[in-house]
Amino acid sequence: MLSDDQKITFLKDIELFKDVTNDDLMMVVSICNEAHFSDDEDIFIEGDSGDAIYLIVNGQVKIHTLGKQIAIRNDNEFFGEMAIIDERPRSASATSMGDSILLKIDRDDFFEVMQSNLRFLRNLLKALVSRLRDDINVAVEATKMKQDLLRARELQMNILPSDDLHYTSNNGVIDISGVCYPAGNVGGDYYDYFPLSDHEIGIVIGDVMGHGFHSGLMVFTTKSCLHTQIISSYDIHDVMSVLNNMVYRFVQSGMFMTFCYIVIDMDAHTISYCNAGHNYPYHYRSNINKLESLESGTYPMGISENICCEIKSFSYDDGDMLVLYTDGITEALDCKGDEFGVERLEKTIVANSGMTASGLRKHIIKELNSYCRSEIYKDDITLVVAKMGKGE
Numbered sequence: 376m377l378s379d380d381q382k383i384t385f386l387k388d389i390e391l392f393k394d395v396t397n398d399d400l401m402m403v404v405s406i407c408n409e410a411h412f413s414d415d416e417d418i419f420i421e422g423d424s425g426d427a428i429y430l431i432v433n434g435q436v437k438i439h440t441l442g443k444q445i446a447i448r449n450d451n452e453f454f455g456e457m458a459i460i461d462e463r464p465r466s467a468s469a470t471s472m473g474d475s476i477l478l479k480i481d482r483d484d485f486f487e488v489m490q491s492n493l494r495f496l497r498n499l500l501k502a503l504v505s506r507l508r509d510d511i512n513v514a515v516e517a518t519k520m521k522q523d524l525l526r527a528r529e530l531q532m533n534i535l536p537s538d539d540l541h542y543t544s545n546n547g548v549i550d551i552s553g554v555c556y557p558a559g560n561v562g563g564d565y566y567d568y569f570p571l572s573d574h575e576i577g578i579v580i581g582d583v584m585g586h587g588f589h590s591g592l593m594v595f596t597t598k599s600c601l602h603t604q605i606i607s608s609y610d611i612h613d614v615m616s617v618l619n620n621m622v623y624r625f626v627q628s629g630m631f632m633t634f635c636y637i638v639i640d641m642d643a644h645t646i647s648y649c650n651a652g653h654n655y656p657y658h659y660r661s662n663i664n665k666l667e668s669l670e671s672g673t674y675p676m677g678i679s680e681n682i683c684c685e686i687k688s689f690s691y692d693d694g695d696m697l698v699l700y701t702d703g704i705t706e707a708l709d710c711k712g713d714e715f716g717v718e719r720l721e722k723t724i725v726a727n728s729g730m731t732a733s734g735l736r737k738h739i740i741k742e743l744n745s746y747c748r749s750e751i752y753k754d755d756i757t758l759v760v761a762k763m764g765k766g767e
Contacts, residue, residue: 376409377409377432377476379401379404382404382478383397383400383401383404385430385432385451385478386400386403386430389430389451389452389453390453391430391453399488402488403480403488406480406484406485406487406488407430407478407479408478408479408480408481409432409476409477409479410429410476410477410478410479411475411476411477412434412471412474412475412477413471413474414471414472414473414474415470415471415472416470416471417468417469417470417471418436418469418470418471418477419455419469420465420468421440421464421466421467421468422464422465423464423465424464424465425457425462425463425464425465425482426482427455427479427480427481427482428454428455428456428485429453429454429455429469429477429478429479430453430477430478430479430480431448431449431451431452431453431454431475431476431477432450432475432476432477432478433475433476434450434471434472434473434474434475434476434477435447435449435471435472435473435475436448436454436469436471436472436475436477437469437470437472438454438467438468438469439467439468439470440466440467440468445467447472454469534595535553535555535566536553536566536567536568539551539552539553539732539733540568540569540576542570542576542641544573544574544641544642545574545642546574546641546642546644546765547574547641547644547763547764547765548641548763548764548765549576549639549641549761549762549763549764550732550733550762551568551576551732551759551760551762552731552732552733552735552736552737552759552760552761553566553568553736553757553758553759553760554736554740554756554757554758555755555756555757556755556757558703558753558754558755558756563582563583563584563590563591563593563594563755564581564594564701564703564755564756565579565580565581565582565594565597565757566578566579566580566581566699566757566759567579567598567601568759568761569602569605571605571609571638574640574641574642575609575638575639575640576638576639576641577605577609577636577637577638577639578636578637578639578697578699578759578761579601579634579635579636579637580634580635580653580656580699580700580701580757580759581594581597581633581653581676582632582633582634582653582701582702582755583630583632584630584631584632589630593622593630596621597618597622600617600618601614604617604618609638611636611638611647611648611649611684611686612649612686614636615634615636615649615651615682615684616681616682616684618634618676619651619677619679619680619681619682620680622634622676622677623676623677623679623680630677631652631675631676631678632651632675632676633651633652633654633676634650634651634652634653634675635648635649635650635651635653635656635672635699636648636649637656637697637699639691639697639761639763641763643690644690644691644692644763644765645688645689645690645691646658646688646689646690646691646697647686647688648669648686648687648688649672649673649684649686649687650669650671650672650673651672651675651676651682652673652674652675652678653672653675653701654699654701654702654705655668655669655670655671655672656668656669656697656698656699656700657669657696657697657699657721657724658689658691658695658696658697659695659696659698659724659725659728660691660692660695661693661694661695661696661728662692662694664725664728666721666724666725669687671685671687672685673685691763692765693763693764693765694762694763694764695762695763696724696728696735696760696761696762697759697760697761697763698735698758698759698760698761699758699759699760700720700757700759701754701756701758703752703753703754703755703756703757704720704739704743704758705717706753706754707743707746707747707753707754707756708747708753709746709747709748710748715743715746715747719742719746723738723739724739731762732760732762733760735760735762736758736759739758739760740756740758743756
């Protein structure tokens, strides 16, 4: 137990009792109750009656609510001060971090001492104002961060295609429709489609590990790197090599990216592609009413400095479709925790293969939303559908 002299020495370092005489401090000592708490022991619980203020002689105390840490109080600090000025229940919980020694002062006893010395009241008001300012600064910074994330989300959505693509050549036509719904403010999914020549179209889809600021940054960088590269060469090997080299630099922070690049030649009616660890795209063959998974690929980008490009090509017929997606679709859960799944996606594609690219894309998302109902998506949702024809 602490002696009275030790308590007075301690109180002199507490903001509430600065510039207070020893006689007045002795009055405070007389109403202090020493309390010891062990590691992870609750001092008070949110909703408890707020009837005392606590001073930390030794140790650390975590202030928290709803599983979220609000603050850490250390030696020579105090907490629970709101109990001095109102009688409302505790708005947060306090838990000892390790062993701690506290001095507890009941509200009624503190009022009696405060009435005898207005300096106590002045110090209390100064302390409350100081903490209020700190809380305001934290709130302002949190608001700024939220605004920055919303701007980042807006920027990310702006780098994705804003419209469906309808493109024709002398011997072919193609319609492409895509959509992306980030799970957080900033997602890690990316898709794009763009003309490469007067008869070739490029389609890409990628999925950065995780989502958030750093994932979004890689998406921005991928977009910039991709469109810079295709100006000089849109050759599949060249594009995949350049992007892998870019992603490899990010891997130092533990990130990598799955990526699939497809080139459609509308004159030759061929599709060529390379897949770096991404979910296998689907090719629906209209003439035989069959859905094929394009099971080819290598490891994700960024795993190795040099990527092994396995490029495959095949022909397509009038009415064929390509469906590219990220695993946020197949791994989306319903209220029972069951996944939407690959089989359900495949059945949806085949059953609605007569739709336009935009129609099928919207229908798949509708089926997904109906399956998951009110459940919140845990991962980004991205889907691209392309429908090819041999001429109008």
